[in-house]
Structures are given as C-alpha cells and as structure tokens.
Amino acid sequence: MDNIVILTGAGISAESGLGTxxxxxxxxDEYDLDDxxxxxxxxxxxALVHGFYNARRANCLSAxxxxxxxxxxxxxxxxxxxxxxxxxxxxxxHERAGSHRVVHMHGEVRKxxxxxxxxxxxxxAEMSVATPCPACTAARARPDVVWFGEMPYRMEEIGALLETxxxxxxxGTSGTVYPAAGFVAEARRQGARTVELNAEPSEVAxxxxxxxRGPATREVPRWVDELLARx
Ligand code: NAD
Numbered sequence: 044m045d046n047i048v049i050l051t052g053a054g055i056s057a058e059s060g061l062g063t064x065x066x067x068x069x070x071x072d073e074y075d076l077d078d079x080x081x082x083x084x085x086x087x088x089x090a091l092v093h094g095f096y097n098a099r100r101a102n103c104l105s106a107x108x109x110x111x112x113x114x115x116x117x118x119x120x121x122x123x124x125x126x127x128x129x130x131x132x133x134x135x136x137h138e139r140a141g142s143h144r145v146v147h148m149h150g151e152v153r154k155x156x157x158x159x160x161x162x163x164x165x166x167x168a169e170m171s172v173a174t175p176c177p178a179c180t181a182a183r184a185r186p187d188v189v190w191f192g193e194m195p196y197r198m199e200e201i202g203a204l205l206e207t208x209x210x211x212x213x214x215g216t217s218g219t220v221y222p223a224a225g226f227v228a229e230a231r232r233q234g235a236r237t238v239e240l241n242a243e244p245s246e247v248a249x250x251x252x253x254x255x256r257g258p259a260t261r262e263v264p265r266w267v268d269e270l271l272a273r274x
Contacts, residue, residue: 044124044274048208048235049115050226051130051137054215054242055259059106061134064217080190089185093170096186099133100152100168108140111214111263116141118267123274127204131216131223133188146204148195148223154187163187195222202229211235212266215259218245227251240266 053063078084079095119126119142127144128137133152137145150156155166157176164177166186174184189195205211211230218224227237227250239251240262248254255262 044122045210046124046204046208047118047122047126047210047212048204048226048230049126049128050211050213050216050223051115051128051132052214052216052223053132054217055111055263056106056109056132056134056136057215058111058258058260059109059134059136061102061106061136063215076191081192082190083192085185085190089172093172093186096152096188097169100166100186103134103136103152104168106134106136108136109260111259112136112140112142114264114267118270119144121271129201129204129223129226131220146197146201148189148197148201150186150188150196152186152188155184156187157181157183158185159183198222201226205229205235206233208233208235210238212238212240213245213251214240214263216241216245218247238266 057063074095079092085092115128127146128142129146129148130137131149133150135151135153153166154163155170156163157179159181160176160179162176162178167174170184170186173182175182176184205226208230211227213227224247227247230237231250237251238253238255239245239248240255240259242258255266
C-alpha cells in the first residue's frame with residue numbers, strides 16, 4: 044500500500060480566492076517581497092509587514108476550502124496507507140477541509156511567534172508592533188511564517204517522509220522555491236512514483252513521471268477518485 048506524500052502550494056488555494064505568488068496579476072504583485080517576506084524587511088518596517096500579514100490572515104479567514112482540499116481530506120480518511128500533506132501554504136484550508144496530517148513547512152499566518160522567548164500562540168486578527176507575548180509579555184511578536192533566507196520548519200521530519208514515500212505528488216506549486224522544489228528529486232531517488240498536478244508546467248515538471256494539467260478543483264478530485272478506485 045502506497046505511502047503518499049503530497050506537496051501543495053499556492054495554486055491549490057487559488058480557487059478559494061487566495062492570490063498565488065507568481066502568477067501574473069497575483070496579489071503579491073503589489074508588494075515587494077524584500078519588504079514583506081524577509082527578516083530584513085521586518086527589521087526595517089515591522090508595521091508594514093504586520094499590515095501585510097493582517098490582510099493575508101483576514102483573506103484566509105474569509106476563504107473556504109475548495110474541492111481540491113476536500114478531495115485530499117477524503118483521500119487521507121479512506122486510504123489504508125499513510126497520507127501526509129506537506130504544504131508551503133500559510134493558510135489553514137487543508138485543516139478546515141478535514142486533513143489531519145499536515146506539515147506547514149512555511150509556517151501559519153494564524154499563528155504568532157515571540158522573537159524574544161520563542162513562544163507560539165494563536166495570532167489575534169490584527170497584530171502590531173505592540174502585540175504582547177502571552178508568555179513573556181515582551182512586545183516582540185512576528186507572524187509565525189518562514190521568510191526568504193530562513194530555514195523552513197520540520198525539514199528533518201519531511202526528509203524522513205520522503206525517504207519512505209512510494210508515491211509523491213505536487214499540487215499547485217511553481218517549483219521555484221527551494222527546498223520544496225527539490226522534493227521531487229529526493230522522492231525519485233528513493234524510488235517513489237511521482238505526479239505533478241498543476242495549471243501549467245512547473246519549473247521542475249521534467250522530473251515527474253506523470254503530469255496532469257488543469258485547475259486543482261477539477262484534477263485533484265479526479266486523481267483521488269482514480270487512486271481510491273485502484274486500491
Ligand atoms: P506559486 O504562486 O509560485 O505557484 C503557484 C502555482 O500554482 C503555479 O505554477 C500556477 O501555475 C499554479 N496554479 C495557479 N492556479 C492554479 C489552479 N487553480 N489549479 C492548479 N494550479 C494552479 O506558489 P508556490 O509554489 O506555493 O510558491 C511558493 C510560496 O508562496 C510559498 O512560500 C508560500 O508560502 C507562498 N504563498 C502562500 C499562499 C497561501 O498560503 N495560500 C499564497 C501565496 C503565496
């Protein structure tokens with residue numbers, strides 16, 4: 044029975060109304076990533092960065108999981124082997140669709156992190172430079188998201204998952220942000236079958252055994268139906 048690892052990116056949440064990162068006209072076009080998604084940007088202007096993530100958090104709260112998130116939750120519930128989602132997304136749509144095994148390698152916009160003591164807690168809707176840490180009271184909170192130049196979370200656990208995966212899928216990710224873009228090569232080295240589900244070929248499309256093109260809300264439920272029918 045396959046051990047399945049599924050890497051997801053912004054494309055799986057696009058049809059829930061959350062802007063992707065690199066698609067033309069994407070929400071992130073309006074912002075300079077150096078300003079809002081780097082530790083240096085936060086050091087320069089924490090209020091701007093809090094404002095940016097407050098808006099992302101509000102978008103996330105008003106969005107609903109779509110048919111692709113729901114299909115992955117259905118797969119986890121029905122599959123006799125292990126199904127783990129490793130997501131680059133900072134939204135919580137996988138969890139709200141009912142998935143339980145979700146690894147947020149780039150953190151979560153609904154969480155706050157104290158840069159003083161390392162405590163994590165559920166972020167208030169609006170964070171600011173004055174938000175106090177509930178553990179140490181210091182006003183040194185940041186959104187608990189991984190910025191460019193920082194180490195993604197839970198890499199050791201992800202490495203172990205990729206070592207034992209027999210089927211690796213990437214959904215809605217452009218293959219431009221490492222280390223996630225390197226997971227397909229790692230999974231292949233371990234002998235896993237690989238499939239990419241994306242609206243258009245990613246930067247690493249050539250490394251996948253199977254390519255499925257189309258919107259996630261169409262392709263992911265189809266793929267899940269096929270997997271469940273074949274088991
Ligand atoms: P990306 O924006 O670079 O790429 C998105 C990919 O999804 C593209 O290849 C695009 O062709 C594809 N796509 C777009 N709409 C699709 C659809 N409806 N169905 C299927 N595929 C579709 O996203 P990425 O690779 O995840 O980029 C990485 C970074 O962006 C991550 O670090 C992540 O933290 C951040 N990000 C997260 C969110 C979120 O949490 N929802 C949103 C934007 C960006």
